[in-house]
Amino acid sequence: NAGVTQTPKFRILKIGQSMTLQCTQDMNHNYMYWYRQDPGMGLKLIYYSVGAGITDKGEVPNGYNVSRSTTEDFPLRLELAAPSQTSVYFCASSYARQGEQYFGPGTRLTVT
Amino acid sequence: GENVEQHPSTLSVQEGDSAVIKCTYSDSASNYFPWYKQELGKRPQLIIDIRSNVGEKKDQRIAVTLNKTAKHFSLHITETQPEDSAVYFCAATDNAGNMLTFGGGTRLMVKP
Numbered sequence: 520n521a522g523v524t525q526t527p528k529f530r531i532l533k534i535g536q537s538m539t540l541q542c543t544q545d546m547n548h549n550y551m552y553w554y555r556q557d558p559g560m561g562l563k564l565i566y567y568s569v570g571a572g573i574t575d576k577g578e579v580p581n582g583y584n585v586s587r588s589t590t591e592d593f594p595l596r597l598e599l600a601a602p603s604q605t606s607v608y609f610c611a612s613s614y615a616r617q618g619e620q621y622f623g624p625g626t627r628l629t630v631t
Numbered sequence: 632g633e634n635v636e637q638h639p640s641t642l643s644v645q646e647g648d649s650a651v652i653k654c655t656y657s658d659s660a661s662n663y664f665p666w667y668k669q670e671l672g673k674r675p676q677l678i679i680d681i682r683s684n685v686g687e688k689k690d691q692r693i694a695v696t697l698n699k700t701a702k703h704f705s706l707h708i709t710e711t712q713p714e715d716s717a718v719y720f721c722a723a724t725d726n727a728g729n730m731l732t733f734g735g736g737t738r739l740m741v742k743p
Contacts, residue, residue, distance in 0.1 A: 552731075561637075561720055561733040562675065569729065577730055578632065609674060617663035617682075617728050622674040 521545055523623035525610050531629045532600040540595040540626050542610030550613040551593040552620065553577075553585065555606040562609065568593055569616070600630045633658040633725050637734030644711050645742055652719055652737045655703040660726035664697060664704050667720045669736075675720060679706070711741045 526541045544551065549570045554562040564577030568587040582604060584596040593612075597604060607627050611620040634657040644650050656664075665680035681688045681695045681704065688695050692711075697704040708715055718738050722731040 559736075561735045562731075563733070564730055567730060575729070578732070617724055619665070619677045619680070620675075620731070622676070624674055 523610055523612055523621050525608075525623035525626050527626060528624065529627045531631065532597075534600060534602065534630060536600050537596070537598050538600070538628075540597070540608055540610075540628075542593045542595065542623060543591050544593075544610075544612040544621070545591065546612060546614070546621065547590060548612035548614050548621075549590065550616060550620075551587065552611045552613075553583070553593070553595045554609045554611065555579065555604075556609060556625075557606050565595065565608075597628075602630050604628065605630050633661060633723055633730075633732040635721060635723050635732045635734040637721050637737055639737060640735065641738045641740070643740045643742065646711060646713060648711055650706075650708045650711055650715070650739055650741075652706045652721070652739070653703060654705070654721035654723075654734050655701075656723040656732075657702070658723070658726055659699075659702065661723040663724040663728065664695070665722050665731070666695060666706050667722065667733075668717045669720065670717045678719075708739075711739075713741050713743050715739060716741045 523544045552567045553565040566585040568574045610623040613620045637654045662683035667675040669675040694707040718736045721734040
C-alpha cells in the first residue's frame with residue numbers, strides 16, 4: 520500500500536513551458552485535492568475532486584487545470600508556466616468528505 | 632469564502648512546557664476543524680481533528696478546544712518534547728464541507 524504518490528519530485532521549468540504533475544493513490548479514496556505551499560506559508564487549495572469525472576475549483580485555480588478519469592489518478596496541468604507558480608505542490612486524498620487527508624510527498628517546482 | 636487566521640506564527644518553549652496555538656475562522660457554517668503537523672521537508676500529517684458538535688477532544692498529550700460562538704479553536708500540547716518541533720497548521724471547512732482552508736502555520740520550537 521503506497522498511499523499517495525507524486526511525480527516528479529523536482530522540476531525546473533522555463534517561463535511559458537507547460538507540464539503535468541502526476542498524482543496516484545491506491546486507497547480507493549473518492550476525494551482528491553491539489554494544494555500549493557509557498558515558502559513559509561500555509562497550503563492553498565488549487566482544485567479538488569469528489570469522484571471520477573467530477574472536479575471543482577479551489578481557492579487559487581488560475582493557471583491550472585485538472586482531470587479525474589479514474590479513481591486513482593488526479594493529474595494537475597500547468598499551462599504557460601509563470602514565476603508566480605514556483606512552489607511546492609502537494610496532492611492529497613481522503614475517504615470521507617470531512618476526514619483525514621493523506622498527503623503525497625510533494626513536487627518542488629521552480630519556474631525561471 | 633472561509634478565512635482562517637492562526638497565531639502565533641512562531642513559538643519557542645522549553646522541553647516539558649505546554650504550547651498553545653490559536654485559530655479563528657470566519658464562516659459560521661464551518662463544522663470540521665483539523666490540525667496538521669509538518670516536519671521540515673516532509674508532508675503534512677493529521678494529528679487531531681474536532682467537529683462542531685464537540686467542545687473538546689484529547690489524544691494523549693494533544694488536545695483541541697472549539698468555541699463556535701466566538702469562532703475560534705485552539706491546539707494544546709502538554710509536556711512538549713523536541714520531536715514536537717515542527718510547523719502546525721489549523722484548518723476549517725467551507726460551508727459545503729468540501730474544501731479546507733488552512734491557517735498560515737505556527738513554527739513550534741521545543742528547546743531541550
